[in-house]
Every structure is written in C-alpha cells, then in structure tokens.
Amino acid sequence: MDVSSIASLATTMATTSTKEAVSVAVLRKAMDIQSSNAATLLAALPPVQGPNLPPHLGQNINTTA
Numbered sequence: 790m791d792v793s794s795i796a797s798l799a800t801t802m803a804t805t806s807t808k809e810a811v812s813v814a815v816l817r818k819a820m821d822i823q824s825s826n827a828a829t830l831l832a833a834l835p836p837v838q839g840p841n842l843p844p845h846l847g848q849n850i851n852t853t854a
C-alpha cells in the first residue's frame with residue numbers, strides 16, 4: 790500500500806465520520822422541533838368533557854342481545 794493511498798483513506802474516513810455526525814445532529818434537532826410542535830398543538834386542544842350521563846350507565850354490557 791502506498792503512503793498517499795493511506796493518507797487518502799484516512800481523509801475519506803474522517804470526512805465520512807464528520808458527515809455522519811452532522812447528519813445525526815440535524816436529525817436530532819428536527820426531532821426536537823417536531824416534538825415541540827406536537828406538544829404545542831396538544832396544549833392548544835380544548836379539554837375533553839365526558840358525556841353527562843348518570844354514573845350507573847356504561848358499566849355493564851348486554852351480550853345476549
């Protein structure tokens with residue numbers, strides 16, 4: 790193996806490693822932004838109120854009908 794090919798291989802490996810690290814950092818940032826946006830949307834939803842039914846309704850299921 791030639792010395793120049795070893796240097797070229799080392800440079801290529803370092804560049805690839807840097808590109809991968811940048812890609813992972815960008816992906817994490819995008820996921821953080823999406824998480825923040827989803828939390829904002831969920832916080833903006835009005836609270837869900839259950840139906841105004843008597844407490845004894847909805848506790849039994851008629852399986853013979």
